[in-house]
Amino acid sequence: MKKFVAIVAATAILGGSSAIAQEYKNQIKARQGVMWTISLNLGTLGAMAKGEMEYDADKAAAAGRSIHGVSMVHLATLFPEGSDGGMNDGTTAKDTIFSDRAGFDEKWAALGTAAEKAAAEAGTGKEALGPVMGALGGTCKACHETYRIPQ
Amino acid sequence: MLKVLVPAVLVAAGIAWVVTAPKSVAEDEFVAISGAEADRGEVIFTAAGCASCHHAPGAEGEARLVLAGGQAFPSPFGTFKAPNISPDPEHGIGGWEVRDLANALLHGVSPGGGHYYPAFPYTSYTHMADRDIVDLWAYLQTLPASSEPSVGHDVGFPFNIRRSLGGWKFLFLKDDWVMDGNDLGAELTRGRYLVEALGHCAECHTPRNALGGLDRGRWMAGAPDPSGKGTIPALTPDKLTWSETDIAYYLETGFTPEFDSAGGHMAKVVTNTAKLEAEDRAAIAAYLKALPVPGSPSTGY
Numbered sequence: 001m002k003k004f005v006a007i008v009a010a011t012a013i014l015g016g017s018s019a020i021a022q023e024y025k026n027q028i029k030a031r032q033g034v035m036w037t038i039s040l041n042l043g044t045l046g047a048m049a050k051g052e053m054e055y056d057a058d059k060a061a062a063a064g065r066s067i068h069g070v071s072m073v074h075l076a077t078l079f080p081e082g083s084d085g086g087m088n089d090g091t092t093a094k095d096t097i098f099s100d101r102a103g104f105d106e107k108w109a110a111l112g113t114a115a116e117k118a119a120a121e122a123g124t125g126k127e128a129l130g131p132v133m134g135a136l137g138g139t140c141k142a143c144h145e146t147y148r149i150p151q
Numbered sequence: 152m153l154k155v156l157v158p159a160v161l162v163a164a165g166i167a168w169v170v171t172a173p174k175s176v177a178e179d180e181f182v183a184i185s186g187a188e189a190d191r192g193e194v195i196f197t198a199a200g201c202a203s204c205h206h207a208p209g210a211e212g213e214a215r216l217v218l219a220g221g222q223a224f225p226s227p228f229g230t231f232k233a234p235n236i237s238p239d240p241e242h243g244i245g246g247w248e249v250r251d252l253a254n255a256l257l258h259g260v261s262p263g264g265g266h267y268y269p270a271f272p273y274t275s276y277t278h279m280a281d282r283d284i285v286d287l288w289a290y291l292q293t294l295p296a297s298s299e300p301s302v303g304h305d306v307g308f309p310f311n312i313r314r315s316l317g318g319w320k321f322l323f324l325k326d327d328w329v330m331d332g333n334d335l336g337a338e339l340t341r342g343r344y345l346v347e348a349l350g351h352c353a354e355c356h357t358p359r360n361a362l363g364g365l366d367r368g369r370w371m372a373g374a375p376d377p378s379g380k381g382t383i384p385a386l387t388p389d390k391l392t393w394s395e396t397d398i399a400y401y402l403e404t405g406f407t408p409e410f411d412s413a414g415g416h417m418a419k420v421v422t423n424t425a426k427l428e429a430e431d432r433a434a435i436a437a438y439l440k441a442l443p444v445p446g447s448p449s450t451g452y
Contacts, residue, residue, distance in 0.1 A: 038410075039409065039410040039411060040410070042406065042410040043409075043410045046400070046404075046406060046410055050396060050400060133404055133406070134403075134404060134425075137404035137405045137406055137412060138405075140405060140406075140412035141405040141412050141413050141414070141418040141421060141422070142211075142418070144412050144413065144414030144415075144418060145413075145414055145415060145416075145418035145419065148414045148415070149380075149381075150376065150380075150381050150414055150415035150416075150417075
């Protein structure tokens with residue numbers, strides 16, 4: 001009987017801990033989807049800026065609008081407290097996100113501003129891409145510098 | 152026996168004393184260089200990344216030009232704290248002369264004649280051109296002063312014996328380039344100066360030996376992060392397979408070829424390289440692509 005209790009207890013503990021690791025699986029997937037969507041569209045703009053792809057105003061504008069679109073997702077939904085890389089596998093989110101929510105939100109809002117500019121200007125000509133990419137890149141870096149665990 | 156031993160110990164101690172003595176530049180060597188240009192000094196300041204380590208913890212934007220110090224740099228030897236190097240006469244370097252800056256950068260020596268810890272990357276800055284030091288000095292004086300007192304390093308015995316750093320320098324402070332040769336061409340020569348001297352890239356990207364000296368045989372081969380977490384990537388062409396255009400673009404925008412972005416301390420570095428001329432970023436890329444692959448026959452090790 002004692003043995004049985006011990007096994008039940010151990011299973012509960014193990015089950016419990018794996019439940020913690022699984023708890024934020026969807027949030028992690030969702031926010032990484034956001035990042036990949038941004039990255040994919042930056043790829044289009046960047047390839048045109050570097051001259052690896054011919055400039056196409058429609059494609060550039062669509063990429064700018066896509067980035068602007070995902071920049072509007074509600075951040076707190078994607079980064080609930082405890083969903084950082086210290087507690088979960090497969091994420092490099094730092095726990096400073098939760099201790100400094102205001103700073104994190106501010107960085108995301110800065111991306112929003114740069115993305116709005118990208119949506120408005122990326123389709124106006126190839127020469128607009130440099131400043132657009134510079135502004136977006138600055139906001140990516142500023143946030144990753146503080147809130148991402150270095151790989 | 153004692154008759155032999157005592158003189159031998161004395162001779163050894165004498166040699167050690169000479170070897171560990173702080174070196175310095177000649178009294179008026181730098182004063183003689185006239186016409187210092189602060190705006191040229193700003194480029195040197197940016198390329199050398201001075202602000203990245205010397206701005207106050209968490210400072211952003213223009214506040215990064217207030218070189219109040221205070222950031223902590225953990226290492227296996229203890230935690231080093233960047234000092235105040237703003238022009239404040241009491242807490243910063245406002246009371247210095249140009250030769251004091253030259254001694255710090257070229258020899259790792261303070262105005263009082265003490266050794267600095269090599270967390271301050273003088274093993275790289277030792278290659279700096281005299282002209283650049285004079286211009287940098289002019290620029291530093293245009294920055295805002297901060298009266299924030301410098302905080303002491305958190306370093307235990309035996310590393311807290313400053314004189315022993317003289318021995319460390321004897322072993323690891325080298326005045327020859329890693330990518331040697333006088334016929335490198337203009338771009339590689341510039342790239343070498345930016346990477347090996349000002350940018351001090353190897354300080355993080357090259358592994359260190361047990362005494363904390365850079366392992367020049369594995370130049371830019373990547374290294375464990377000194378904070379103890381994670382690794383700093385290799386930059387040799389076998390590992391960093393990006394094109395020269397990609398490397399230059401990364402240094403301009405922070406975007407990798409996959410359009411991920413730089414993070415951590417490298418984000419600070421990119422903030423600096425983004426301000427350089429495009430030719431300088433291209434020169435850095437060219438230098439990295441010209442690095443020998445560790446273990447290849449051309450390196451001889």
